[in-house]
Amino acid sequence: MQQRPAENQRLILLNPGPVTLTSRVRGALAAGDWCHREPEFAALIRDINLRLGQVHGSLVQDYCAVTLAGSGTSAVEAMLSSFAPDHGTTLVVANGVYGERMQRMLAAHGKPHRLAEHDWTAGIDLAVIEKCLQSDPSISHLAIVHHETTTGRLNDIAAVGRLCQARGLTMLLDAVSSFGAEQIDAAAWNLGALAGTANKCLHGAPGLSFVLARNDLWASPALKAGSIYLDLRAYYASQHRDGYSPFTLPVQIAFALHEALLEHAEEGGAEARRQLYLARAQRIHSALSVCGVATLLRPDEYSSVLWSYRLPARRSYAELHAALKAEGFIIYAGQGDLGRQIFRIAHMGDIQEEDLIRLCTALTGNLGTRL
Ligand SMILES: *Cc1c(COP(=O)(O)O)cnc(C)c1O
Secondary structure (H helix, E strand, O other): OOOOOOOOOOOEEOOOOOOOOOHHHHHHOOOOOOOOOOHHHHHHHHHHHHHHOOOOHHHOOOEEEEEEEOOHHHHHHHHHHHHOOOOOEEEEEEOOHHHHHHHHHHHHOOOOEEEEEOOOOOOOOHHHHHHHHHHOOOEEEEEEEOEEOOOOEEOOHHHHHHHHHHHOOEEEEEOOOOOOOOOOOOOOOOEEEEEEEOOOOOOOOOOEEEEEEEHHHHHOOOOOOOOOOOOHHHHHHHHOOOOOOOOOOOHHHHHHHHHHHHHHHHOOHHHHHHHHHHHHHHHHHHHHHHOOOOEOOOHHHEOOOEEEEEOOOOOOHHHHHHHHHHOOEEOEEOOHHHHHOEEEEEOOOOOOHHHHHHHHHHHHHHHOOOO
16 A cells, blocks of 8 residues: 555645544544444434534524435535425536536436536626526526635635525535535525435534424425435434434444534634634745645635645645645645646645644745745
């Protein structure tokens, strides 16, 4: 095996999940060998679902969570398979890999849909959405990514949400890389459902993901989910009856998620986490500015969670990645055509002050100062 990290090396993961775990969450992974069909595990899942519903204040009243095994993609696909209509059309608004992935999911599930396509570096153009709505009156749902991790752009969901509210469109939101940190104003956005994951802004371990949906969606007559494993109504029926799940959940990952949710709340919740990430973003951005490294987007277009930077001329990503990995930091490549142009740095997970200082030194050491 190539380049396996040394036994006790502290790796700082600057990729968009999984994240460097706190020792508290890592410790929870070893909490014991439980059976997923015993009441103590059912109670744990009920508590996880309850706490997921409390992470963002605007979801507390009218939304309920279910938890399923799988990465963030499984939650997004489950959300679309369970809530995108068969009679009615879902408009997918895409400006990156994850928006385009939702379109592929709807196609795979045979759900009626349209695509409002944007360049990956562009913000959402409401005029493009309006034009789609005018040309197709059957559009009843709108699927969009909150934080498009392809570039780090925080999409202007407030503006799209106003439009959804005014037109009575139900929003289906990929919040996989924003849940737990960025602001979510569910009622103002006419949010029907969102998908999230344990191992991004919540700082859990990878393997569990979740969907929060408005109570009227849970109660509405079952749509054809087009999938057995991803049929969220089956999860809802059993998890909200007694906490049991239709299929085996990763028990230890659930221990870690529960601990991560406790820690998230104790540290001040989503707004505190957003502020923490923003402070890290500023520090890293300052260090890279000193090296003459430019951002791909305007700084005010980014989320708090991840920023993308242009690779300096004549520097390969592979070389930069290897040099930083040797110092214990994992950065992330661009996707698609951006692969040769950018690198990405996420701000999630257990990054201590000394790690941040070492990171800034490693970045300037490898990229050179231009002062
Ligand atoms: C990470 C991510 C996903 C899911 O990716 P997985 O590899 O399945 O965890 C989906 N959407 C967005 C916006 C993401 O950042």
